[in-house]
Amino acid sequence: xxxxxxxxxxxxxxARRRTLLLGSAIAFVSLLLLLLLSMSKGVSxxxxxxxxxxxxxxxxxxxxxxxxxNSATPLITNREEIRKLVQxxxxxxxxxxxxxxxxxxxxxxxxxxxxxxxxxxIEESDFLKDIKxxxxxxxxxxxxxxxxxxxxxxxxxxxxLIFAAQAKKLGVEVGDTVTFISEANGGQTNSVDxxxxxxxxxxxxxxxxxxxxxxxxxxxxxRFGSDTTGAVWIYLKDITRADEVRKQLESVLSKAGxxxxxxxxxxxxxxxxxxxxxxxxxxxxxxxxxxxxVSFINWIVTSLNALSVFxxxxxxxxxxxxxxxSMWMTVRERTKEIGTLRAIGMQKPQVRxxxxxxxxxxxxxxxxxxxxxxxxxxxxxxxxxxxxSNKGLRVFLMTDVVSLSLKASHLVLAIVxxxxxxxxxAFYPSQKASQMPPVQALNQGK
Amino acid sequence: MSVLxxxxxxxxxxxxxxxxxxxxxxxxxxxxxFTTIAGPSGCGxxxxxxxxxxxxxxxxxxxxxxxxxxxxxxxxxxTNLRLxxxxxxxxxxxxxxxxxxxxxxxxxxxxxxxMTSAERSQRINTLLEQVGLANKSNNRSHELSGxxxxxxAIARALVSQPKIVLADEPTANLDSETGKTIIELMRTLNExxxxxxxxxxxxxxxxxxxxxxxxxQDGRVIEDVRK
Numbered sequence: 001x002x003x004x005x006x007x008x009x010x011x012x013x014x015a016r017r018r019t020l021l022l023g024s025a026i027a028f029v030s031l032l033l034l035l036l037l038s039m040s041k042g043v044s045x046x047x048x049x050x051x052x053x054x055x056x057x058x059x060x061x062x063x064x065x066x067x068x069x070n071s072a073t074p075l076i077t078n079r080e081e082i083r084k085l086v087q088x089x090x091x092x093x094x095x096x097x098x099x100x101x102x103x104x105x106x107x108x109x110x111x112x113x114x115x116x117x118x119x120x121x122i123e124e125s126d127f128l129k130d131i132k133x134x135x136x137x138x139x140x141x142x143x144x145x146x147x148x149x150x151x152x153x154x155x156x157x158x159x160x161l162i163f164a165a166q167a168k169k170l171g172v173e174v175g176d177t178v179t180f181i182s183e184a185n186g187g188q189t190n191s192v193d194x195x196x197x198x199x200x201x202x203x204x205x206x207x208x209x210x211x212x213x214x215x216x217x218x219x220x221x222x223r224f225g226s227d228t229t230g231a232v233w234i235y236l237k238d239i240t241r242a243d244e245v246r247k248q249l250e251s252v253l254s255k256a257g258x259x260x261x262x263x264x265x266x267x268x269x270x271x272x273x274x275x276x277x278x279x280x281x282x283x284x285x286x287x288x289x290x291x292x293x294v295s296f297i298n299w300i301v302t303s304l305n306a307l308s309v310f311x312x313x314x315x316x317x318x319x320x321x322x323x324x325x326s327m328w329m330t331v332r333e334r335t336k337e338i339g340t341l342r343a344i345g346m347q348k349p350q351v352r353x354x355x356x357x358x359x360x361x362x363x364x365x366x367x368x369x370x371x372x373x374x375x376x377x378x379x380x381x382x383x384x385x386x387x388x389s390n391k392g393l394r395v396f397l398m399t400d401v402v403s404l405s406l407k408a409s410h411l412v413l414a415i416v417x418x419x420x421x422x423x424x425x426a427f428y429p430s431q432k433a434s435q436m437p438p439v440q441a442l443n444q445g446k
Numbered sequence: 447m448s449v450l451x452x453x454x455x456x457x458x459x460x461x462x463x464x465x466x467x468x469x470x471x472x473x474x475x476x477x478x479x480f481t482t483i484a485g486p487s488g489c490g491x492x493x494x495x496x497x498x499x500x501x502x503x504x505x506x507x508x509x510x511x512x513x514x515x516x517x518x519x520x521x522x523x524x525t526n527l528r529l530x531x532x533x534x535x536x537x538x539x540x541x542x543x544x545x546x547x548x549x550x551x552x553x554x555x556x557x558x559x560x561m562t563s564a565e566r567s568q569r570i571n572t573l574l575e576q577v578g579l580a581n582k583s584n585n586r587s588h589e590l591s592g593x594x595x596x597x598x599a600i601a602r603a604l605v606s607q608p609k610i611v612l613a614d615e616p617t618a619n620l621d622s623e624t625g626k627t628i629i630e631l632m633r634t635l636n637e638x639x640x641x642x643x644x645x646x647x648x649x650x651x652x653x654x655x656x657x658x659x660x661x662x663q664d665g666r667v668i669e670d671v672r673k
Contacts, residue, residue, distance in 0.1 A: 003545075003556050006544070007542065011544050337540075340534075344602065347525050437502075439496050
């Protein structure tokens, strides 16, 4: 095999111009593949980061309470018991917390909008450690690049944390007062004045739908008891186990006497109509994963992945055609060599291997060059913190700087995929070369 | 007996017609013979060597090499016979251009397998010394003269210790002095190793070195002389 490799490698060197041209094309496809994969992964990671910070745990124990058959309130009781069952039964648990949920209209001097209200248990919330505060210029025209406000002030009575785009819409900045009006459990309207203590950087779609207050405020507005909450949020050490743990937890809660809704992989706010139309009363738990809760924006990652597959498939086809053509030329140029090798005792499959190895080696060299270039470019882009100036794109990509995430698996994919593709593309010409009768090959090559 | 041809006929298609290149050849070549197939261009020398070398199949008749009738062998079996029993020397040397002298000679041994690197090295170096190219083992073929290239081809043909070496016009691309040296080298190796050599030539100066001359004309043996 070593001699085959030497022959393949030296023949590639011999046909320098052709090798350089095809190798560059393969390197370009490899680079593009890496950029697309790392962009898709970057968006996917931002989606997980943003969603698990603002909207969902890795697993959520939520549910609906129906006082009447034609109503549905997204809350659960027995939060302490549920949290205890989670603590006792979930392996690989990183943290458990819960969030009270409310819905209403937030009003400021410059405007208003409907939003979800998230009631945080301050001492349990990593959210406050991980959130990035916005510079004044992000929400105020001619504002400075200073970060105003202090995250530590959040949690004082009647405080609220909002996002930059929301602050812009409300026409407020840190220290201003906004009013939240909500409908309580009994149907009456309650309102509260809140001081904006912090304005966070936008996190794409997900930061459009939520504002954050200490749990007590939601409890007071909605008139809930202390054992009632919106959802228990469970964080795992390994997020990939979320679905497996959800199933396990469904069984635990069911055995503990809770009634569970059938798993519906959509966020809770898409389920109101369905639950309202059902004829039952009381509490039913609804377990979802982070993936279910953000399923309505998963199309972003799916679209990026589809685009990557489409582009790489087209370019891969072009490369495969180029390789096949090049191998035809190689076979024609080396007909005498094929005849000689067959005459001195090389079997047909060995001739085929020799030519496929040559194409595979070209693919490998191109892929390695592309990967090397990809590593440099991806790291360069991440270090440069290139801002995304287009607002729509920022919302779509869930980040305000270009963020790529290149994984070892992406490199392995490129390094395996392209040589295999080129070797497959070379199969037919190689097969033809191997089938050539030695005497005919020797005569043609004269 | 090394080679036995019985009533061998070879026809080639030429457009819609068939051209007969060999007309019922009967030939026996004993082990260790140094035989030339002589005759003018187009008389069937190369066709005959191709049939003996299992690179082509007779239209009728039988070709027996070292006791094996080759007509009925599969491609794989024929290739194995070429690898293990036969050695080839070509008119235009046919070295693999991207390999060094050493690697060219090593190739049949690698295809054959079953030898350690040290064993291969010893055999190759001995042969390169015999053909006078011990100091050129790292050179590539384009760095060698025609005569040197043919010496590499001889070493490659002999390295797997074949019973029969076939050479198709081995001196045709060489000047007469170099051609003479190459034939003398082949004869020396034939005497030393008792390998059967069968080579074709139309050059009287080359033919005179053979111990047996089989003369062909229009696809028929017209003379078979042992010196």
